Amino acid sequence: MSTRSYKDAVEHLNSLQSNAATLDAARAANTRMTSTGILDTLEYLERIGYKPEDLNAMNVIHITGTKGKGSTSAFTDSILRRTKPDWKIGLYTSPHLVAVRERIRINGQPLSEEDFAKYFFEVWDRLQANTARKREDTPLMPAYFRFITLVAFHVFLEMKVDATVLEVGVGGTYDCTNIVPTPVVTGVTALGIDHVNVLGKTLKEIAWQKGGIYKSGVPALTVPQPEEGMVVLRERAEELKASEFIITPPVPGFPDLKLGLAGAHQYQNATIAAHLARTFLRVRDSYSDENPLPAPFVEGLKNAKWPGRCQMVPDPVHLRTTWFLDGAHTVESLDCCIDWFVSPGQALPMDTTSTSSKPRVLIFNCTSGRSGPSFLGGINQKIISQLEAYKSSEDVTTFFDEVVFCANVTYADGAFKGDLTAVSIPEADLAELKTQHQLADAWSKIHPTFPKDKLHVLPSIEHAVRIVHKLGEGERPVDVLVTGSLHLVGGVIEVAGLSKVAL
Template identity: 35%
Template sequence: MLPLLVWPRVGFRIPSLELLSYGGVAIRKFNMALKKSASEEAKHFSSISTVEPHSASYQETIAALNGLQSGARSLQNSAESPSQSKNLKESLKYLQRCGVSLDVFEEQVPVIHVSGTKGKGSTCAICESILRSHGYRTGLYTSPHLITVMERIRINGVPLSTDEFSKYFWEVYHRLSNNKEHELDMPMYFKYLTVMAFYVFMAEKVDVAIIEVGIGGEQDCTNVLRKTPIVGITSLGLDHTQILGDTIEKIAWEKAGIMKPGSIAFTIPNHQPSALQVIKERAAEKKAELRLVPDIETYNLDAAKLTLTHRLNSSLAIQLAHSWMKWRENGPKSDLIKMARDLDDKTLKGILACTWRGRFHTVHRGRHIFYLDGAHTVESTQLCAKWFNATAPKSGRRVLVFNTTHGRSPLNLLKAFIGSHIDVALFCSNNLSIESKKIPQDILNKNVTSSDVEKVMTHNLEVWRTLYNVGEDRSRAIFSVEDTISFIDNLPGSCHVLVTGSIHLVGAFLTLIQEGPS
């Protein structure tokens, strides 16, 4: 069991071993509760096919959706990995099965498709806000969600309501379930939501759909599209290397795979030279036109009004939005589609109106300020540390809360905090609570066991202690977000709390310190 943290410098001791026993006792309690929950859900899931769409509650809907997580079935039957060639074939099959003709979809719902390692969600959000400001009816599909799964599918910038989400979920579910070729012939979690998003955008008659790639690009299930007029590729970094490859060139190849013949593709100019060369070669191979966007400082924008998210991602978003509007006006005549420079009032309004939670995001809670950023690559973590150092006041205790997912190595990520003057580092799981009944269905993750979670936490803690030569008084592993917040609340004085390393960790914190989708 991990040792109880003592705070000798201020005469402070954690008050309750019952609350903070993050080793065997708490984790065994969590395992027992999780097994009970899984057993109950399995019984419920067996009768899902009899649920009537108009009578199902939102919680029943989310329980059914969570039943499509790979933890509920053999991983051998999971098509979540974009490295599997059957991914796109299955996506097309499920779209057709629920009544979405790709030909009709591409004719009625032109798509702006965005890939990249960093900033693709916020780029999509800014682009959507600009287009909505110009009067277009927009659909937006992003992942992952922070608090509720409804955040992933938005119409005119607003997440689907619980009733809307349930209605569309069950319409798609029954169309797919009633035509299964075998018992396990259902799309997994992300693929299901992708099919559902396409279905929703058709039903809602949007003018344009802005779609964020899940992982990679070439084999991502969102890449089922055959005609994509406008494409964006954001910053690249080494991430998901076990799937996408272990070099920046391999990752660039995958991300650039969303370009199609006739696409007008935009990317940033400051990629590594070798990565940019790969993107150029892929554009030529795909018969797409590639353009590099200008620096945000070259636009007629008041920089003082821009957040860090705006500054990093707005130039790409501007070009995506304006090129789509020109494409809609002129058709596929790339010579008539010039890059925007002087921005009109609607574009400026759209940029400034866009907020994207979980990225460079601050929340005041009592005497503490939480700084939340879902950075999970070396480059984004370095940027996160710079933001925190520049934003957080020097007074008060500085607390780091950190976790990693998807097998990422913590060493180079944690090196980013050299010079950040962290007083105490807490290594937490993404689990909201050790009691499963307290975990909202929307953020329940059945793909990861508690033993795996404990190993990651312990490893992160050991790396930090070795890297910074600190002991028990300044570092701690804590199993749940709920108990991590309790720990922070019991520290004397005010704290500046940086939560980073995982967007799922950020989402769990926001669930407790700030409610509701944005």
Template identity: 45%
Template structure:
């Protein structure tokens, strides 16, 4: 039996020029969706078998991963066995396939990788990175007998490998924007057409507020396909009852999100609608709202409802690494987030500014790593705007390159030195080398920020990591 490192090496050999995420299924290759159905049969799986996974299928440009994380957490807190398939991963490929909220163990990953690869090779099938992992995820979820499989679309929707699912229980479309234009189209309506490709006849779907152009396409696609489409209410419209559960009561009376930022409120509202519909279908209705589509061409708004204690707790306990994540580390607190579109960059800058407004003694660091991003000039212009510049006090701008590991090293080197300088000014008069700084932290029993932990995240097409350093005492703004 191969070990984990060998399995990852073999998997990486399947990568396409698009990177670790690969190109799930481009708009020019709808036959790839049909091919994954054939490959499933190679693994002993009929496409109809996927119906037993009670799939929740989510597409979108921004927030689909966070939405899936919210959904998984809420259903797990309801007591269901969950399977989550998402991309990309931050540190380990095992993060892409989760059971009950936890990434696969290395042992399980190797076991299932070996089985999937051997069956494909026996039929002389050589597939790409994302294609392979999608096959493996479906196989694992069936073998592990999950109650629900939450599937995040890789790229697009219509021709994505995950769209082999014919009868999901419910679909969701997160916020739409311009991304992967070479594959999905150069206009927002074209991209919306692709994202709405996951709609299925008679299967309810939900979306959040979109631009008029994007929403018009979603509505038209839903009408053509025969998919009842609903607009999610604002998160503030949902209510929470006091619970008999002491742990839930301690969270508070209002809806608490573990993932910070105004944009996460839309993701949470979408997740609530998806979970409510899923529970309704499984005979665990939270609300008596009708899910039938109105006879008019106007988009029907879903009714808000009162959250169950499990929903309340699930939203408050969701963990999604690298997205609106707070990492305490000794006398430093790191706020980690990322963006791959101009709109996402604006969302992060707004969140960052809010954090600084609440804690003015804190400072923000933003390594800026635009690798292969088509709208690089637009992003530079966005960072130069007064509002964003106020939020990103100091951006470590690294030369555009495809070599993500070099960007990572350069950006994190700047970050570590600046955090070190501030920390040193708080506790010592003389400068110390980084190794001595690390030794000193160890002697104090403080953890050293594992900067390499976040290295893989910079392999996305463009990413801004927001680090807000919380220091005790005087903060010196190093120019």
């Protein structure tokens, strides 16, 4: 047993991924996205030796939302670690960028490969040894995300954490993280309209899903929301008998605070994180500091890290290259990304009346080419508005010197890094680069005069990085924006050798 390695664990975990055909069929039938998913997870929990009530010992701060739930989790974790340095703080997030063990952290550090393998196979072996099921239609083994969630619960209980910051995977009501009976506090970040447009859901339906993490006797927090969504969240808090419903007010001192995460949108995430942390500490530790922003909170917010989100990384080897990494993958998050990137001191020179001498490269991918026109159109319009706002003399058509659309395949030989393996991409799509060609066509329609030899459709991330490295051999510094997909960002960090400086 002890010889089973981290690599073995990753291979076993990847065997639980659903392929593209299975996912498409499930979406079409809308199956296993309802309460059956919760029932399945509860069965798996029992099979590995726990009762739902056992999970309360993790002391959970449960966080969901359409936008900002990951950043809010990172802020909350950072605040708690500075406020209670003697505590053991667990953090569970998704997805990972480079290594799956990033999803489960103790005191800010991902599990070591040895610990991940140890706890992984303890859960795996218990499920394999105990195959009795209460419901015949419950699969023998959990799907990928459910399994790693069970591993996280097992880790946090075995390590006896003092607090757990638990990010919802998808939705809220039916998410497998939502089996904790009594969290300490729950929070909902921004309800964006992207899910309305892309998934065909109404804002009320989205709010109903997110509000499903509210629990009886537990404080229910939310950021300010569109009125239609706020009404539903308030109703859910009442229906589920939350102890209080709080719309998080502004925190004095925030406008002057430089947050650890870049982007103006992060101030809303930092605000609810501060309220979540304060509420948690009040409930669990009788915390009573009357300062609206105590010193440990300030330190936590200033030092929070959340790789791959509005992150500028100087290349440690190719010194003329600067990477701008943001896994934005919705219209609204891409808008925030460009707001950050196309600003003075980032991609624009401090003197915005001059034209930048730096070549700029866009590396982009998304999960479906059907979303490409709206994504790229939104990027284009945001660049235009940013250039106008800063009175820049630059032209949107020539803002990027090279544009690359590549598949999320890690290496040029067609292989994935084990932790980045994705069987959910249709084989035909990969073989024909269908999505990437759709993106290139959309770009050409937006910018008909963009040089064809500067527009690249490539089969792997390694191919894209090669273009950047070749460009970086010139005399001028190079700025590279990588966005559209967290999987893409993670692959670039891996292939470009940025792990030590980015993670």
